[in-house]
Amino acid sequence: MDTIINSKISYVKLALTSILLTATIQSQPDKKGVLSMSFTLTSSAFLHEERIPSQYTCEGEDISPSLEWSDVPEGTKSFTLSCLDPDAPPGTWVHWVLYDLPAGASSLDENLSKSEKLENGAFQGACWGVDSFSRVGYYGPCPPPGHGNHRYYFRLYALDTESLSLPPSATWFQVDKALADHVLGTAEYMGTYSR
Incomplete structure (x- = not known):
């Protein structure tokens, strides 16, 4: 017993x-000792943890996928988006950086323009950062042939500030440093790709 x-x-x-x-x-x-909340990030372009269709890669049109988000933390004043490949041979590779997205935004359409600043509609004032090749805009998966499956993490940060006070074309290092003390929550969506 x-x-x-x-x-x-x-x-x-x-x-x-x-x-x-x-x-x-x-x-x-987070770094300020404030509890960071998660929220939801999705895409109609591909399923979470599944293969990214070639139209969003260097083997296709290389256009940005659509993204949608919901249940954002209270007090959110802007968003920052990144797409990173931690499996790249030289180390984490930056594919997409977009910052100062207004708090009212809840989605990004497919095939966003690659100009330094978005000047239209709900995204006015949002800025592109640069990828690991110092190019402005989205440049999708393009792993070395035969290198196996790479993971691509689309991460959206909800911030307590309207602007990171960075000029257009900032690097991910600059953006990551600027957002560090402003994160209210994060959402993540991951796709894979191999060649």
């Missing part, structure tokens, strides 16, 4: 530890 009771107690302890660990992973304080 004692063995059964001890087994049940051990199971309850394991379950509680698992719940606490999950909550800790999902709600980490």
Whole structure:
């Protein structure tokens, strides 16, 4: 009887530890000690953790995919978007940086213009950063042939500031440094690609 009771107690302890660990992973304080909340990022262009269609890569039209987001944290004043490949041979490769997106935005259309600043509609004033080749705009997956499957993380940051006060064509390093103390929440969507 004692063995059964001890087994049940051990199971309850394991379950509680698992719940606490999950909550800790999902709600980490940011650098200011403020709890960073997650929200939802999706795309109608491809499924999460699935292969990115070639039209969004260097083997196709190389156009940006559509993205949609919802359930943003309260107090959000702007967004920053990045697309990074951590599997690139020289280290993390930057494919897309867009910052100072207004808080009212909830989606990006497919095939956004690659000018330094978006001057139209809801995105007026948003700025493109540069990729790892110092090019403005979206440049999609283009892993070395035979290098295997690469992961492409589209990450959207909800920020407590309207602007990062950076000029157009900032690098990801500059953008990442500028947003560090302003993150209210993040959303992530991942696709894969290989050649």
